[in-house]
Amino acid sequence: MQLTFIRKTVLSGDTNCPSLYRTDRDTFVVQGWRVTDPDALRQLDIPDHETVVEVPSDVLAEIARTL
Numbered sequence: 001m002q003l004t005f006i007r008k009t010v011l012s013g014d015t016n017c018p019s020l021y022r023t024d025r026d027t028f029v030v031q032g033w034r035v036t037d038p039d040a041l042r043q044l045d046i047p048d049h050e051t052v053v054e055v056p057s058d059v060l061a062e063i064a065r066t067l
Contacts, residue, residue: 003029035054
């Protein structure tokens, strides 16, 4: 899988998190903050092989501009 960096949040400072990448498979990879809030996780049906991350809206808004 080849990743192409699209955007990182203005909240990231010197790091690249959260970030958005486009793949060569016509998909996106999202790097974000791991969701650990038990109340939030109870609202989701997450299989053992998956996880969820939280990202700021400025990162996801870039998807609309790149499609």
